[in-house]
Amino acid sequence: MRRKAAGSMFKKVKHHSLKKHTEKKLTERDISERNSPLKYLGFLVDEAFFEDFELLYEFGRELGLQRKDVKLFTFVETRRKIPSLRQNQISNKEFTWRGEIQKQNAQEFLDFPFDALIGFYKGKHEFLSAMVALSRAKFKIGFEGADARLYDLMISINPSNFEAAKAEIEKYLKILNKI
Template structure:
């Protein structure tokens, strides 16, 4: 139990370092690839995100969805990838090569769709090399470039607001 607390503290330290070194570079490049991080304990309908990507005119082969669960679930065969706290080591080290590949991918946009304050999901968002990060309001506003004040149950509102702001920022292909 004590070691778990120390591990969490080391991950928080890594997260704060990543966020303090983050440079926001917003350009008007169009969104052609999309990464999505979500908490499966809060949202379990990934088809919503596939339809959302289609709404943003992102091709299905340019979408990658990863899910996080605080509990290990082996029956998640419909997800692209599903991770849990055991995939993270001390000091924010990623122990899973598939997760590391996702985080190293330079998506045009990353959607972080979760409300619950889970340090591992925040770390995934911070580690992502995506050019533009979109998320729901968190206590730490350094995580995302575009922050929408909705909750996970208001997906239609989130979708409409993201579309509206991406249109204003000239990031959607016509």
């Protein structure tokens, strides 16, 4: 019983630290290149919500990008026991109790200056929100229910309706002269 209570406290400290990191990064964000044209597109995806990653690469192609210019990183709550070949995946276990990321390729993804980053998940998500806040992307797109402070553009469509979400994102990228 004692171990379970310690785990719960550890989890609370981790979530508090994630919130603090997110708040800090919001105040430090550089928005000077927000209006740059779309050459590199990134996706942060919750695997519990969306798993057809090929659709995301196809969407990048429809926006005029080559596959190598579209990157995605996924979040899973806990890793399965089965080994995964997927490199660009992170779980809650790879965040320290101070809310820092312990995975090198996740840090490399977040350091990449994407011209647009799409947070492809529903509602509030502490781990993915922290990653969006840490990202050096120039322009960030999120969906209804997410923390609006993290994003430059909020799409008022449920992202589970992929075709509608795609059409809306494309419409705004055209309006903003990114494509």
